[in-house]
Amino acid sequence: MFYAGNDWLLHFQEGRLPGCDPYGLGVVFDRHQPVRLEDLSGAEPID
Numbered sequence: 001m002f003y004a005g006n007d008w009l010l011h012f013q014e015g016r017l018p019g020c021d022p023y024g025l026g027v028v029f030d031r032h033q034p035v036r037l038e039d040l041s042g043a044e045p046i047d
Contacts, residue, residue: 025039
């Protein structure tokens, strides 16, 4: 997923880290540098 500017997100559907259920985990990058993890466990499904 790409955002306006230099940020983009790499979505991992599965993982062993807490918070990976049920929607996975996102790693947000600023150009080539990872800047934060996104906990997607509270996300709502898209119909």
